[in-house]
Amino acid sequence: MSEQFTAYQISKSEKGTELELLQLREQDLMPGDVTVRVEYSGLNYKDGLALTSKAPVVRRFPLIPGIDFAGCVTKSDHPDFAAGDRVLLTGYGVGETHHGGYSELARVNGDWLVPLPNGISTRQAMMIGTAGFTSMLCVMALEKHGILPDSGTVLVTGAAGGVGSVAIMLLAQLGYRVAAVTGRRSEQEFLEGIGAAEVLDRKQFSEKARPLAREQWAGAIDVAGGNTLANVLSQIKYGGAVAACGLAESMELPASVAPFILRGVTLCGIDSVMTPTARRKEAWRRLSTGLDLEMLEKGVNEIGFAELPSAAEAILAGKIRGRTVVKIGSDIEGNI
Ligand code: NDP
Numbered sequence: 001m002s003e004q005f006t007a008y009q010i011s012k013s014e015k016g017t018e019l020e021l022l023q024l025r026e027q028d029l030m031p032g033d034v035t036v037r038v039e040y041s042g043l044n045y046k047d048g049l050a051l052t053s054k055a056p057v058v059r060r061f062p063l064i065p066g067i068d069f070a071g072c073v074t075k076s077d078h079p080d081f082a083a084g085d086r087v088l089l090t091g092y093g094v095g096e097t098h099h100g101g102y103s104e105l106a107r108v109n110g111d112w113l114v115p116l117p118n119g120i121s122t123r124q125a126m127m128i129g130t131a132g133f134t135s136m137l138c139v140m141a142l143e144k145h146g147i148l149p150d151s152g153t154v155l156v157t158g159a160a161g162g163v164g165s166v167a168i169m170l171l172a173q174l175g176y177r178v179a180a181v182t183g184r185r186s187e188q189e190f191l192e193g194i195g196a197a198e199v200l201d202r203k204q205f206s207e208k209a210r211p212l213a214r215e216q217w218a219g220a221i222d223v224a225g226g227n228t229l230a231n232v233l234s235q236i237k238y239g240g241a242v243a244a245c246g247l248a249e250s251m252e253l254p255a256s257v258a259p260f261i262l263r264g265v266t267l268c269g270i271d272s273v274m275t276p277t278a279r280r281k282e283a284w285r286r287l288s289t290g291l292d293l294e295m296l297e298k299g300v301n302e303i304g305f306a307e308l309p310s311a312a313e314a315i316l317a318g319k320i321r322g323r324t325v326v327k328i329g330s331d332i333e334g335n336i
Pocket residue numbers: 043044045046130131134157158159160161162163164181182183184202223224228245246247248249250270271272273315316318319320322
């Protein structure tokens with residue numbers, strides 16, 4: 001008989017979308033060659049959009065949400081994985097078009113999995129999660145464009161959020177001087193504690209940007225888009241680079257080409273979902289060796305299944321500090 005397990009599921013009817021905590025059976029999972037007992041998932045901005053149906057992240061119904069997870073393989077027909085292996089997964093449409101991580105059991109294509117790097121637990125992998133992985137991809141993009149610790153200060157927007165806070169830690173631990181942009185002045189102490197040398201108010205970046213402004217930053221990691229990204233671009237020093245990965249402010253980019261054609265600034269697009277395997281493994285290797293996990297823990301909030309819907313609202317309202325890990329299967333009783 002196939003195993004029963006608990007999962008969140010989003011379904012769609014004429015009345016709209018509905019999020020429910022359900023008992024499912026293994027045959028309800030989608031095809032895949034590796035089955036994983038999920039131990040931890042994360043809560044990312046995109047998960048907030050999916051769980052609240054505020055944006056069309058979920059594109060197939062019914063669907064188990066959760067864009068990342070870490071756990072232990074229970075069955076495998078994939079040559080690279082065997083029962084007992086510890087693995088993690090981010091992206092590849094999991095939680096969007098394929099059943100995701102807010103579930104005790106997941107069945108996926110083994111090509112999407114990354115073996116858990118040595119020395120980190122499944123919980124630590126999700127403390128890093130999609131957000132931390134994306135931060136590392138941003139750092140790698142800046143390095144590729146020659147932005148190194150001696151190039152000058154690197155600006156990080158959305159500083160108190162998941163991507164922003166891990167980016168600050170990574171950059172500071174690599175020896176960069178980091179300026180953090182936040183809308184929450186109350187997080188100043190936290191941001192300095194994780195490595196920010198200066199903390200700026202995001203209001204300074206929220207008005208319509210001029211084509212060029214005073215050259216201040218060697219590089220930047222931007223999670224906001226919109227006027228924030230346009231203002232950041234206008235302030236980048238000659239030859240600098242910006243890694244753009246998010247739209248927390250807006251999908252629009254009301255910017256001028258002036259920084260590109262007069263200052264040789266590079267705008268690097270960052271996508272974590274379809275990152276090729278080799279770069280994925282390299283990013284996780286660096287995250288597992290170069291990130292101070294004790295420091296990361298300072299910005300981590302752990303929740304159980306029952307708290308997911310309210311945490312989803314909170315992340316969209318910009319009220320969550322750092323990373324949120326979801327302990328899968330906890331808080332289940334009485335909630336189904
Ligand atoms: P979080 O919600 O944890 O962080 C986002 C932060 O952005 C907030 O904490 C806030 O920081 C800041 N922010 C919120 N609203 C605004 C606004 N109107 N203007 C300027 N800043 C704002 O989300 P994540 O860190 O998980 O994700 C950040 C962004 O990156 C999202 O847009 C997400 O979709 C995107 N992303 C993209 C990926 C990719 O593959 N390209 C992968 C992962 C994430 P503060 O309070 O400090 O101001």
